[in-house]
Amino acid sequence: MMLHVAVIGYSGSINNSPVKELRSICEEVGKLLARHGHVVMTGGRDGVMELVSRAVSIEGGRVVGVLPTGDEGNNHNEVRIRTGMDFALRSLILTKSADVVISMGGQAGTLLEIISAYSYGRPVILLENTGGWTDRIRSVLIDDKYLDERKTVEIKVADSIEDLEKFIKEADNGKV
Amino acid sequence: MMLHVAVIGYSGSINNSPVKELRSICEEVGKLLARHGHVVMTGGRDGVMELVSRAVSIEGGRVVGVLPTGDEGNNHNEVRIRTGMDFALRSLILTKSADVVISMGGQAGTLLEIISAYSYGRPVILLENTGGWTDRIRSVLIDDKYLDERKTVEIKVADSIEDLEKFIKEADNGKV
Amino acid sequence: MMLHVAVIGYSGSINNSPVKELRSICEEVGKLLARHGHVVMTGGRDGVMELVSRAVSIEGGRVVGVLPTGDEGNNHNEVRIRTGMDFALRSLILTKSADVVISMGGQAGTLLEIISAYSYGRPVILLENTGGWTDRIRSVLIDDKYLDERKTVEIKVADSIEDLEKFIKEADNGKV
């Protein structure tokens, strides 16, 4: 069974801050996921979702967009899931469907996805120094890795692409 | 954008009636969809879903399983959408995500999928003589093709694989 | 625990056909449900939903509107459930939440609600001669009361308010 990797983070135009500053890292992440043949899932829209999906698509990888109602998504979704649900509800279908979640930057919508991934027992990998809730959430983690005392699953911090690759491999081996 | 084709119909063991009698037609449908490179979507479970998904998978095609909560699905889903929802709710995410729906046999769950596809404006192709609601629904269609006076979209009847192929092509061309 | 009764049927303006012809029967149904103190649930919008909800409200009864995303509903919902979901998905939350469902007239959306109620094991009471799918569905019932061979639950036909009252009482006693 192929590993399903969700990528979450800032939405907004890919030509404006704070998304444009993440272009390079998004492209590296996309290439990495495509090279390993993982199924890449996003919320299907703009921002980090679009940058990563484009990179995966260029490399010939698989992209699944989990879309809110009334949105046809960016142009890089090979598979479109039209959930018929609002932004927040569809975010939970995204994180539940993933085996592991990668987070870059992000506002409250991204925070909701991080929390839901943890609740569903999906490991989250925070890409360090990408801003927003990906960095801010760290100050309130319990033992630097949990969101509550149930310790459902570990939240990891990756400080490089190599680090990210290692954590994804661990998730793939069911070691996380 | 690739055509998303949902296949619906009888659930249950593929070795028992009424599913086993549909093995040959399911394999033909799966091969056809794989050959055209369409994205094949099912409810991800047993019965017609499993037979078609297996055939698509053997041909190297793409299969997406839209799963109800607590079910990991059959072994032929390249992409698994874990909806977190009950059987009926997840059926609607399936039909809404599809551009066109193919129906073979089926009990009340299949009927629900046919009705929802129509409500979402997705053309449904009934494969003639496959039993269940796929055949029974025909007696209550308005003008032999609609489910209400809004005439949202046409329900088609295919009496052969060639006929089916023609209707799918029409859907792909946006002609339906 | 109070009985939860869903009322489904034609949408559209209450001043136009085919809704206006059902005004009297809707008011009788609303009064009956209010008098028994049942929780009345609808899809929260216009048509049969509005007529019944208004009657229940005038009698001091409880009305719950299960709303699709982006719709604030009619003025008679004491409780509003904002599902964040499209019309069809929210219809399933409505029928699943009900203990028994009453149907009057209706297009494809009502048919979807009848089928989903059956799938969830909720008895449906068809009010005879109210038109649309409430009458049309009868010709395809198996043994005049089932939607498939699983015989999940009985679909009833009421030809009068007294008949309806009797079936609701049976549902309340768990006899249906």
Added chain:
Amino acid sequence: MMLHVAVIGYSGSINNSPVKELRSICEEVGKLLARHGHVVMTGGRDGVMELVSRAVSIEGGRVVGVLPTGDEGNNHNEVRIRTGMDFALRSLILTKSADVVISMGGQAGTLLEIISAYSYGRPVILLENTGGWTDRIRSVLIDDKYLDERKTVEIKVADSIEDLEKFIKEADNGKV
């Protein structure tokens, strides 16, 4: 239109920590909401949900339980919404349906509800010193009241029942 107030917080047995320590404050909150005639909504289960619902029920108030699939809820739900969805998805229907949300204690599930309420533009009132994420979230608020730079809606902190009453009144007046 009646004000819909959601109450969220610790789940678990009402006889064990950390729920039992909140019994008194839950009863005060329940009485307050019942006295004002607000519609009280919870996730329908144990813990803070049960304690508040019981208090509202004793006072003759209205309680709506928004239940996950497979759970019939506590005994104090006048209205049961059976969502057919998992715990997290149903939490979003709860917060979206509310006009204002009160939070006491809570693990990751409560955090998810706080974040989703903010995303939906529903004001959240944190009851001070009730533990869990209700207290912990405060350290990461932007300007002591927002969850992101969009400043969608204010998160408030109430240090007494009087304070809580004032904030609810503001929400009712649309001032929040």
